[in-house]
Amino acid sequence: MEKPATKLLVVDDDPALRQLLADYLNKQGYDTLLAPDATDLEARIARYSPALLVLDRMLPGGDGADACRRLRERGEDLPVILLTARDETVDRIIGLEAGADDYLGKPFDPRELLARIEAVLRRKSGPSALTKDAPVAFGPFVFDPKARTLHRGTEQVRLTGGEFNLLEALLRNAGKPLSRERLLALARDDEAGERNDRAIDIAILRLRRAIEDDPKQPKWIQTVWGIGYRFAPLTSNGDAASATPPHS
Numbered sequence: 001m002e003k004p005a006t007k008l009l010v011v012d013d014d015p016a017l018r019q020l021l022a023d024y025l026n027k028q029g030y031d032t033l034l035a036p037d038a039t040d041l042e043a044r045i046a047r048y049s050p051a052l053l054v055l056d057r058m059l060p061g062g063d064g065a066d067a068c069r070r071l072r073e074r075g076e077d078l079p080v081i082l083l084t085a086r087d088e089t090v091d092r093i094i095g096l097e098a099g100a101d102d103y104l105g106k107p108f109d110p111r112e113l114l115a116r117i118e119a120v121l122r123r124k125s126g127p128s129a130l131t132k133d134a135p136v137a138f139g140p141f142v143f144d145p146k147a148r149t150l151h152r153g154t155e156q157v158r159l160t161g162g163e164f165n166l167l168e169a170l171l172r173n174a175g176k177p178l179s180r181e182r183l184l185a186l187a188r189d190d191e192a193g194e195r196n197d198r199a200i201d202i203a204i205l206r207l208r209r210a211i212e213d214d215p216k217q218p219k220w221i222q223t224v225w226g227i228g229y230r231f232a233p234l235t236s237n238g239d240a241a242s243a244t245p246p247h248s
Contacts, residue, residue: 005031008117009050011038012083013060021054024110025117036060038067045071045078046181052117052124057084057095065098072099075177075227079120081113136171138220138234141211143171150210157210162187166203170221175233177224204229 008030012018015036022032033048035041037059045053057064068080081102082095095103101120104113133146142151145168150157159167169186170178178186180200187200208215220232 005029006052006121007031007033007048007050008052008054009033009035009044009048010054011035011041011059011064012054012056013037013058014056021110021113025114028114030117038062038064041067042071042074042076042179042181045076046179046185049182049185050078052079052081052121054081054083054113054117055100057082065095065100068095068100069098075179075224076182077176079124081116081120083108136234138171139211143167152211159207159210160203162199163203163207163210166200167207170229170231174231177227177230179228183228200228 006029008025010018010021010025010032011034012021013036018034018036022034025032033044033050035044038055039061055064055068059067064082064084068082071078071080080100081104082098082100083104083106084095085106092103101124102116104116135142135144135146137143140152141157144150148164150159150164150167165187166183169183173186183200187203204221205215208218208221211220212218222230222232224230
């Protein structure tokens with residue numbers, strides 16, 4: 001089966017530039033989604049799960065740097081490249097302080113944007129708990145994404161399809177806080193029907209009962225207040241890293 005194209009979300013109020021970038025990036029093998037402003041930006045990210053956001057600094061009704069800052073405050077670690085008509089040092093600093101991964105002044109050659117996109121994606125594709133379909137061990141558990149099984153020693157832990165997808169999403173992003181909206185997008189379960197924030201919370205509770213020694217004091221699936229949840233960072237021997245999250 002052919003691997004799906006990497007999704008990019010381009011937010012710019014210039015329709016000609018949006019289309020030019022979409023045509024160019026699609027020819028380079030990307031699946032480029034377009035938006036004219038930052039309205040419902042979080043909802044778009046949750047729905048489409050892009051790998052990277054290209055965000056114009058000067059947008060109708062708002063500043064792209066402010067939109068980027070809000071994403072970061074909510075725990076969204078999606079890579080962001082800011083575009084701007086300005087190319088002065090102070091504006092680059094504002095963009096980077098807002099949490100952008102890179103910054104590109106207009107006008108620019110689409111080939112330079114492509115190079116920056118690929119460089120940011122390479123930096124962000126560091127090691128995760130799951131490497132392709134290889135099993136991963138944490139504590140006494142072995143999670144096998146290919147076989148879709150979770151074992152504690154020789155005993156298989158029974159999970160629903162949605163719970164399995166949720167645990168896989170958490171493990172693939174170990175150490176990263178994920179909002180409920182992001183988890184909804186990452187842990188889609190077509191057989192489960194409509195899901196919502198409450199469904200994520202219930203699935204988290206069930207997962208904690210399955211893998212935690214004390215679900216009320218979770219070691220693995222940690223609550224990040226005001227954001228959502230994260231799976232504890234893993235050490236090389238499959239234990240939880242010693243770093244303490246903002247809240248358990």
